[in-house]
Amino acid sequence: MTETGTEKVKRGLAQMLKGGVIMDVTNAEQAVIAEEAGAVAVMALERVPADIRAAGGVARMADPKKIEEIMDAVTIPVMAKVRIGHFAEAQILEAMGVDFIDESEVLTPADERNHIDKTKFKVPFVCGARSLGEALRRIGEGAAMIRTKGEAGSGNVVEAVRHMREVMGHIRKLQNMSEDELMTEAKEMGAPYDLVKETAKLGRLPVVNFAAGGIATPADASLMMQLGADGIFVGSGIFKSENPAARAKAIVMATTHYDDPKVLIEASKGIGEAMKGLDIRSLKPEELLQTRGV
Amino acid sequence: MLIGVLALQGDVSEHFNILRNLLAAEEVTLVKTKERISELDGLIIPGGESTTVGKLMVKYGIDKKIKSSENLAIFGTCTGAILLAKKILGMKQFTLNLMDFEVERNAYGRQRESFEADLAIPVLDGKPFRGIFIRAPVIKNVGKKVKVLARYKNDPVLIEEDRFLAATFHPELTDDIRIHKYFIKIVRKYL
Numbered sequence: 001m002t003e004t005g006t007e008k009v010k011r012g013l014a015q016m017l018k019g020g021v022i023m024d025v026t027n028a029e030q031a032v033i034a035e036e037a038g039a040v041a042v043m044a045l046e047r048v049p050a051d052i053r054a055a056g057g058v059a060r061m062a063d064p065k066k067i068e069e070i071m072d073a074v075t076i077p078v079m080a081k082v083r084i085g086h087f088a089e090a091q092i093l094e095a096m097g098v099d100f101i102d103e104s105e106v107l108t109p110a111d112e113r114n115h116i117d118k119t120k121f122k123v124p125f126v127c128g129a130r131s132l133g134e135a136l137r138r139i140g141e142g143a144a145m146i147r148t149k150g151e152a153g154s155g156n157v158v159e160a161v162r163h164m165r166e167v168m169g170h171i172r173k174l175q176n177m178s179e180d181e182l183m184t185e186a187k188e189m190g191a192p193y194d195l196v197k198e199t200a201k202l203g204r205l206p207v208v209n210f211a212a213g214g215i216a217t218p219a220d221a222s223l224m225m226q227l228g229a230d231g232i233f234v235g236s237g238i239f240k241s242e243n244p245a246a247r248a249k250a251i252v253m254a255t256t257h258y259d260d261p262k263v264l265i266e267a268s269k270g271i272g273e274a275m276k277g278l279d280i281r282s283l284k285p286e287e288l289l290q291t292r293g294v
Numbered sequence: 295m296l297i298g299v300l301a302l303q304g305d306v307s308e309h310f311n312i313l314r315n316l317l318a319a320e321e322v323t324l325v326k327t328k329e330r331i332s333e334l335d336g337l338i339i340p341g342g343e344s345t346t347v348g349k350l351m352v353k354y355g356i357d358k359k360i361k362s363s364e365n366l367a368i369f370g371t372c373t374g375a376i377l378l379a380k381k382i383l384g385m386k387q388f389t390l391n392l393m394d395f396e397v398e399r400n401a402y403g404r405q406r407e408s409f410e411a412d413l414a415i416p417v418l419d420g421k422p423f424r425g426i427f428i429r430a431p432v433i434k435n436v437g438k439k440v441k442v443l444a445r446y447k448n449d450p451v452l453i454e455e456d457r458f459l460a461a462t463f464h465p466e467l468t469d470d471i472r473i474h475k476y477f478i479k480i481v482r483k484y485l
Binding site: 076 | 303326343349399404
């Protein structure tokens with residue numbers, strides 16, 4: 001019997017992206033640059049997070065015309081973002097044939113209480129998380145892939161590091177717990193018990209876990225991979241830099257050879273200036289994107 | 295015997311873990327550089343993005359090293375199968391051109407159309423094999439020397455030619471180790 005949209009098929013696409021770089025693009029020309037540089041997928045957007053942050057107002061799903069233009073330009077998978085809880089936007093993207101949906105805190109949440117029931121879709125979803133509890137809640141809702149939230153559009157890796165360390169450290173703690181401690185732990189984390197047990201047994205998340213939110217340099221990519229990321233999302237970091245094509249290639253190189261400092265020297269040389277970036281402490285609490293949809 | 299999994303990008307650890315269950319620790323390794331290709335008797339090119347893996351292979355000179363290794367047995371899954379093909383239909387994308395077939399990328403459609411299905415594979419004993427097809431390619435125009443080991447709706451999905459084995463699906467995403475065992479037999483034959 002042939003089945004589509006199974007958990008294996010949805011999680012499987014995320015597994016195919018491992019060790020790769022997913023790049024934010026806002027038009028066909030940028031998508032081609034990303035594919036040329038060796039991106040494993042592109043995220044189709046109307047504006048990169050740094051510009052969303054600057055523009056203010058309500059950020060929504062991109063214009064389908066824009067997304068189609070990008071889908072037509074490349075052969076690699078195309079992802080697109082929907083607002084947290086906005087299942088109608090997700091239905092539109094699924095009907096368009098988008099390969100992966102990011103239920104993203106970068107857009108203005110449509111539902112402050114609930115996320116999308118992602119099990120209802122044949123298309124896989126990726127969701128952001130700052131902690132293990134958050135990650136397992138999203139997986140419980142059907143997410144096929146997790147990424148750190150970091151702080152999108154900041155060009156500052158500090159939040160992505162915080163979130164990756166939080167998730168990986170917590171998994172290590174679970175591994176040291178006895179089975180009878182896991183129920184209380186699940187209660188305190190606010191995460192489904194069966195997923196807590198599975199994570200403790202596997203010693204990793206049951207789905208692929210990428211780093212996102214503030215990655216701007218080849219060294220940032222290497223850092224996140226060494227902290228346990230399965231791959232890298234680069235949002236504003238590429239097309240807000242001085243030489244996007246060179247930087248995109250360099251980050252791909254650094255993600256493959258994250259554990260080889262000699263290659264990282266090559267990757268980091270002469271690629272122009274990185275995006276300027278923000279000190280997270282200069283942001284007001286209401287300006288933080290990571291606190292949306294937990 | 296040493297079998298390497300090409301670790302440039304893709305579902306490397308899934309292949310690695312299956313090999314580790316079947317072989318001794320010193321018989322399995324991860325490979326990212328051309329220098330290490332010559333140590334190998336077998337190579338698995340995993341699933342991933344074929345554009346990415348192809349570009350990185352060329353960039354690091356791994357393609358030339360693979361092509362000049364005359365006794366190296368190779369097993370490619372999905373992206374790996376695309377890279378083993380003679381050419382990709384309708385596209386100017388790089389391939390290793392080691393097997394006599396052509397391939398059409400994303401031939402079943404987009405991710406929404408990705409699927410799983412039971413495959414009858416006569417060379418493996420017993421029950422059907424659960425094939426997981428993710429944005430899978432379709433094998434076309436196979437040459438006379440190519441043995442078709444399995445088909446899905448008439449299209450070849452698992453093929454063998456001398457020391458090469460190519461699958462358009464992902465045995466590494468299942469717990470079924472029979473195809474990996476079959477590949478190890480091919481590697482042993484060419485030692």
